[in-house]
Amino acid sequence: MPSTVDLYCVMGHPVEHSRSPWIHARFAALTGQSLHYTRELVALDGFTAAVQAFAAAGGRGCNVTVPFKLEAAQLADSCSERVQLAGAANTLVLADGRIHADNTDGLGLVADITVNAGQAIAGRDLLLIGAGGAAAGALGPLLAQKPRRIVIVNRTVEKAQALVERHAALAARHGVALQAQGLDFAQDFDLVINASASSLGGAAVPVPASVLRPGCLAYDMMYGPAAQGFLDWAAQHGALGRDGLGMLVEQAAEAFALWRGVRPAGAPVLAELRALLEA
Numbered sequence: 001m002p003s004t005v006d007l008y009c010v011m012g013h014p015v016e017h018s019r020s021p022w023i024h025a026r027f028a029a030l031t032g033q034s035l036h037y038t039r040e041l042v043a044l045d046g047f048t049a050a051v052q053a054f055a056a057a058g059g060r061g062c063n064v065t066v067p068f069k070l071e072a073a074q075l076a077d078s079c080s081e082r083v084q085l086a087g088a089a090n091t092l093v094l095a096d097g098r099i100h101a102d103n104t105d106g107l108g109l110v111a112d113i114t115v116n117a118g119q120a121i122a123g124r125d126l127l128l129i130g131a132g133g134a135a136a137g138a139l140g141p142l143l144a145q146k147p148r149r150i151v152i153v154n155r156t157v158e159k160a161q162a163l164v165e166r167h168a169a170l171a172a173r174h175g176v177a178l179q180a181q182g183l184d185f186a187q188d189f190d191l192v193i194n195a196s197a198s199s200l201g202g203a204a205v206p207v208p209a210s211v212l213r214p215g216c217l218a219y220d221m222m223y224g225p226a227a228q229g230f231l232d233w234a235a236q237h238g239a240l241g242r243d244g245l246g247m248l249v250e251q252a253a254e255a256f257a258l259w260r261g262v263r264p265a266g267a268p269v270l271a272e273l274r275a276l277l278e279a
Contacts, residue, residue: 008037008060008259011050012065015039019273020063023252026272027264035060035260047071059148061259062092062173063252069103069133076101085166086136091255105134106141108251109193109221109244114145116246116267119191121145121218127154127189127211128182130196131160131180134221138195139163145172149177151189155194159181174208189211192239194220199230208236220244224277247276 010020016039024037039061042050047068054062064072069088073079076089079101083089089101113119125145128135131154142150150171154160160180164171171178183206198206200224205211218234220227223245226277234241249270257263 004034006035006050006060006259007054008035008061008063008184009054009059010037010041010063010065011040011042011047011068013042015041015065018065019248020252022276023269023273024256025267026269027256028042030269031256031260031262031264033260033262036217047227048075051075051092051094052101053097059094061094061255063255064090064092064237068086069137069201071155073101073103075099075119081141082106082137084113085140085170086133086252088133088137090137090251093258094263097257102255103137104251104254104258105146105247106139107254108247108249108258109138109146109195109219110125110141110252111193111250111266112246112270113217113219115252116270117217117219117242122133123148123193125188126150127187127192129192129194129198129207130154131156131163132195132197136166138193138221140168142193143167143174143176143178146174147176149179151185151186151187152178153183154179155183155206171176176263183207187214190216192216192234194218194230199226202226202229205230205233209233212237212239214238215240217242221247223248245274249273 072089077098082103093100153162218239220230221244223243227243231241250266252264
């Protein structure tokens with residue numbers, strides 16, 4: 001690869017399924033940027049060494065997927081407020097021998113909901129299902145949209161409460177009521193986001209259909225076959241279902257902007273990718 005071409009990659013285990021090389025190639029073509037983006041399968045105990053080797057080879061940045069997001073945050077020399085709150089990073093910027101970490105997952109989620117789906121978050125009642133890494137990465141950007149309230153529900157209430165406590169100052173700054181509950185409750189919402197692993201494992205939706213206000217948006221962070229059960233559940237109960245493919249594209253656009261200084265439009269690439277996957 002010519003030295004004039006900047007190098008980027010996605011690191012994970014597994015990683016062969018990743019659509020990131022295709023997405024970033026399309027972004028580069030649409031913005032006139034010159035770069036080369038690859039997949040890097042990383043040994044479970046080899047993440048730090050892999051990042052260091054990639055940087056030494058001239059790598060300018062990398063996306064990070066499971067199971068290395070927590071390690072990526074810890075490896076960085078500096079990080080964004082989003083990483084500090086989430087405790088996890090999905091994007092590394094490599095420059096001048098230093099590593100800067102950011103988390104673009106929540107930004108991508110917000111962009112897909114507000115731009116691609118055309119749904120406002122400000123002033124709305126929002127339910128976030130799950131309190132793991134996916135929920136933690138999304139919560140900060142969701143709070144910044146200033147919904148009326150966010151309720152985090154999780155099988156282990158203490159885990160949801162810990163997430164609330166970590167984000168309490170940010171919630172107060174944006175005037176958002178933020179609370180944690182268990183899965184047995186009786187409230188309904190304008191926007192329901194599934195950040196749990198239920199879809200990935202093929203399990204039933206962990207909350208009752210009574211959480212869905214008529215016509216509300218029910219969003220699953222998974223996409224493809226994994227999200228179909230959740231989408232069917234939403235449709236059966238009068239909600240508008242949406243999978244997380246747009247989040248995948250939009251979080252990549254945010255990472256691209258960090259690296260290249262230009263944010264590509266996600267919508268046309270999302271339309272292309274959806275058509276490709278459905279072909």
